[in-house]
């Protein structure tokens with residue numbers, strides 16, 4: 001029998017219960033890792049529905065990654081049965097924003113079927129805009145893109161950016177920002193940051209819209225609150241308003257997204273903006289052994305704190321933390337893979353009990369090879385995702401063009417895929433013509449005047465292409481959209497094109513299978529029952545446009561597409577591991593310049609790296625193994641590595657070293673490490 005909500009709440013500790021039961025005003029749960037913050041959120045959702053009689057469709061719970069949202073959905077799904085959970089929103093901030101935009105398209109001045117630009121699309125647009133003035137390089141484009149993203153996260157609009165620009169660079173970026181926003185609008189497109197920015201500006205400036213959304217959402221819950229940026233904070237604040245019925249949970253020690261505009265000060269701002277804020281602290285950790293917890297606490301004590309916390313655990317001391325030193329990076333990967341293989345058998349674990357965490361995705365490459373060598377099943381999160389494959393990008397471009405013919409990036413990507421003999425010269429003339437007319441490339445193909453600009457054959461080829469796309473669009477409007485899309489892929493013989501371009505038939509076969517998987521996904525996401533779909537606002541039927549927008553969003557979030565809970569070793573970056581837990585954790589690459597990362601050392605942001613290490617360590621429930629290499633390839637050369645300073649910050653009595661050079665006295669070695677660090681520091685100024 002499934003336990004009742006009352007008994008679930010009763011199982012929580014008194015502070016957690018208090019947090020669940022407090023529903024009259026704003027509530028902040030501030031607590032360290034593994035103390036049951038997410039558990040408070042999931043239980044509270046069920047409590048609000050079952051005990052307080054609140055309709056699930058009036059509740060919105062948000063978090064940061066798709067993976068975390070999925071986990072939360074699962075946990076809530078176990079508690080709410082049948083219709084109870086109908087219309088509940090459990091999603092990422094960006095999905096919530098997307099839903100608001102979709103509901104307010106007209107007010108925002110967008111046409112239906114708008115496009116969502118991923119960072120690559122956005123970059124292409126910026127490149128065009130910036131190259132108009134002078135030839136610019138990739139680094140300049142990246143810098144401007146980053147600056148624009150910061151502005152958007154901080155809710156700075158182009159006009160404000162211009163008037164506040166402090167130097168020439170900022171002034172230039174602000175001008176590009178202004179043009180960029182204008183062009184996005186003309187393309188009927190939004191970028192990733194707009195998913196938060198547009199709803200916030202709209203809710204702030206339009207009382208009617210605000211009232212509408214306040215009627216829709218009565219209670220909000222936010223997980224990982226420390227990573228909200230200014231815009232996200234305002235979104236919550238605007239939606240909740242005077243009523244201020246929300247619960248947010250967070251841990252300032254786990255703030256790891258400052259580089260993306262996160263403002264851990266939002267924890268403090270909350271207290272100022274909502275004087276009635278009830279702050280609840282949790283101190284018992286239910287996840288990790290005493291040894292792992294002590295390591296985490298000792299490490300993070302080296303950082304300054306917004307709020308002091310002290311975590312304790314009743315899980316027993318557990319095994320010491322192993323630190324394994326390897327000759328080089330390949331030996332490190334080999335060691336991790338072979339150990340998991342033997343431990344699984346010896347300790348009778350499952351593959352999924354093991355997680356390997358690292359600082360950067362590139363570290364996974366060697367490990368993947370070793371895991372494949374031992375035939376160990378694994379799942380890589382992030383990294384080269386399904387969506388970054390060329391065939392998927394092609395198919396996505398077709399989908400985007402079908403829902404929004406004004407999407408020039410999509411047009412350019414596939415106008416010649418498969419080959420249609422439309423050369424770059426033709427496209428350039430077409431682009432000039434479209435710019436003169438102030439319309440899209442696709443629209444320009446339909447203009448009669450084009451015949452004066454291009455040879456008849458080129459016009460005919462373009463015409464054939466747009467005619468083809470128009471036909472598919474008509475079929476989609478007329479009924480079975482998915483069948484129309486499948487037929488389109490067959491009619492243009494995309495498969496033949498894949499075979500022509502692949503080095504082996506099996507590769508082409510796999511690529512085509514990927515495309516069909518994508519279309520299947522699309523179909524599934526259109527056909528699912530509303531109850532199952534917690535990310536869609538209730539009451540909206542899901543059309544192909546919505547389904548495609550969501551696919552694009554998923555793509556951008558760079559999460560694994562398939563919901564894959566089979567038995568596999570988990571490989572993920574420390575950033576992606578937030579909120580998750582595993583019985584056995586390997587943390588790789590505990591070396592200076594890797595963790596803490598070289599850029600952070602240079603920028604003086606080692607504290608954020610320490611929080612990242614804290615996040616990594618606190619994912620472990622029973623055992624933690626830290627690995628490092630003595631030598632590693634960097635910039636094509638084999639470099640000597642210095643052990644991470646974080647190793648020195650852990651309680652040395654709890655560490656069990658392996659593979660440390662025997663002859664060397666540990667103290668001397670440490671001194672050498674310190675010298676190297678000091679040398680490095682002076683080198684970096």
Ligand code: ATP
Pocket residue numbers: 011012013016031032033034035036037038039040251254285286287578579580581618
């Ligand atoms: P993080 O900061 O890493 O996100 P968290 O504070 O969100 O951690 P949870 O993931 O909610 O912590 O909980 C950690 C573990 O402790 C989970 O396995 C959860 O089931 C368990 N747990 C939480 N509260 C209790 C409790 N009162 N009794 C027993 N187990 C609990």
Ligand code: MG
Pocket residue numbers: 037038039223579
């Ligand atoms: Mg959590």
